[in-house]
Amino acid sequence: xxxxxFAGARRSGVRVTSAEPHALxxxxxxxxxxxxxxxxxxxxDHDAFAQLVRRHAPRFFRVACRFTGNGxxxxxxxxxxxLKIWERPDLWKSDRxxxxxxxxYRIVVNQCLDLAKKKRPVGLVDEQSIEDGRITQEQSxxxxxxxxxxxxxxxxxxxxxxxxxxxxxxxELSNKEAAEIMGVGLKALQALLMRAKATLKNELxxxxxGT
Amino acid sequence: MNMTNDSTxxxxxxxxxxxxxxxxxxxxxxxxxxxxxxxxxxxxxEQEKRFEQLLRSRREPAITGDLCDRxxxxxxxxxPIPAIAGWMMELRNRFNRTAIAAMLALGFAIGFxxxxxxxxxxxxxxxxxTYEEGAIL
Numbered sequence: 001x002x003x004x005x006f007a008g009a010r011r012s013g014v015r016v017t018s019a020e021p022h023a024l025x026x027x028x029x030x031x032x033x034x035x036x037x038x039x040x041x042x043x044x045d046h047d048a049f050a051q052l053v054r055r056h057a058p059r060f061f062r063v064a065c066r067f068t069g070n071g072x073x074x075x076x077x078x079x080x081x082x083l084k085i086w087e088r089p090d091l092w093k094s095d096r097x098x099x100x101x102x103x104x105y106r107i108v109v110n111q112c113l114d115l116a117k118k119k120r121p122v123g124l125v126d127e128q129s130i131e132d133g134r135i136t137q138e139q140s141x142x143x144x145x146x147x148x149x150x151x152x153x154x155x156x157x158x159x160x161x162x163x164x165x166x167x168x169x170x171x172e173l174s175n176k177e178a179a180e181i182m183g184v185g186l187k188a189l190q191a192l193l194m195r196a197k198a199t200l201k202n203e204l205x206x207x208x209x210g211t
Numbered sequence: 212m213n214m215t216n217d218s219t220x221x222x223x224x225x226x227x228x229x230x231x232x233x234x235x236x237x238x239x240x241x242x243x244x245x246x247x248x249x250x251x252x253x254x255x256x257e258q259e260k261r262f263e264q265l266l267r268s269r270r271e272p273a274i275t276g277d278l279c280d281r282x283x284x285x286x287x288x289x290x291p292i293p294a295i296a297g298w299m300m301e302l303r304n305r306f307n308r309t310a311i312a313a314m315l316a317l318g319f320a321i322g323f324x325x326x327x328x329x330x331x332x333x334x335x336x337x338x339x340x341t342y343e344e345g346a347i348l
Binding site: 046049050053054057058061062065066071074075078079082083086087143146147150151154169170175190193194197198200201204207 | 227263265268272274275278279281282283285286287290
């Protein structure tokens with residue numbers, strides 16, 4: 001098994017079991033841990049809060065960056081969202097049938113979209129926040145140009161299509177979970193995702209050899 | 212007819228779920244097997260895979276090493292809001308300030324209105340303390 005899929009699954013904290021290769025199954029221990037940490041935070045346990053931050057901040061920073069294209073703003077958004085949890089842990093009720101991550105995705109995505117409405121359209125990711133592990137300089141330039149073009153085309157997508165793409169493709173969430181985060185039906189989410197992909201395929205066909 | 216339907220469905224599945232059939236929904240497992248085994252879909256899968264690789268060339272943002280530390284440190288300066296104050300904040304979030312002010316004013320008005328009324332006399336007890344004119348004391 002090669003490629004980004006399973007590496008991405010591991011990165012996002014989702015475990016693929018050998019018995020069910022067709023489904024990405026949320027690890028039960030992670031879900032329970034989040035609920036337990038939040039119950040501790042409700043009682044003012046700062047260590048539990050610190051653990052929650054270390055577990056999830058990097059992932060949500062990546063999510064925010066994909067929307068804002070700005071590392072500094074993304075850090076502010078993630079910080080504000082976590083501080084909101086520290087001040088009001090009761091905002092997420094564990095008796096709801098919603099995983100903490102799903103709920104937190106919604107908060108972060110909404111904050112990103114609110115910020116985007118207040119300012120200029122989403123731009124490219126800041127150069128200084130980008131890691132570059134390429135080997136040769138020429139190759140690096142080609143990769144950079146391609147990446148820039150991809151970023152630009154994604155930024156041109158309508159907001160909801162961009163959100164659907166970020167959640168389903170880059171965050172590798174299930175369609176159901178992404179629909180829940182966006183507050184839309186499953187069919188609507190799938191339509192948004194397919195339209196986003198179709199637009200990008202058309203705009204980027206020079207790279208994929210598509211027609 | 213069946214082949215045409217399958218073909219349309221497979222194309223839709225590839226477009227929606229991507230080139231990795233392991234990520235297709237459980238109910239599409241049979242369709243995934245069919246798609247993987249037919250050479251006519253190989254080009255579609257290949258094209259989808261190239262598209263996905265292109266999307267993944269999007270640069271991953273680098274997190275600064277101390278974001279977690281900053282969040283944790285910032286939280287030290289903020290105290291959790293107690294639950295009792297939490298419901299008041301919930302109220303403030305649900306209703307605008309005008310509505311809350313109006314409700315408070317109404318509440319005060321009703322409360323003072325009740326307090327301002329004289330108490331009703333107990334049965335059989337006269338509250339008349341004035342004497343009739345000319346009465347002999």
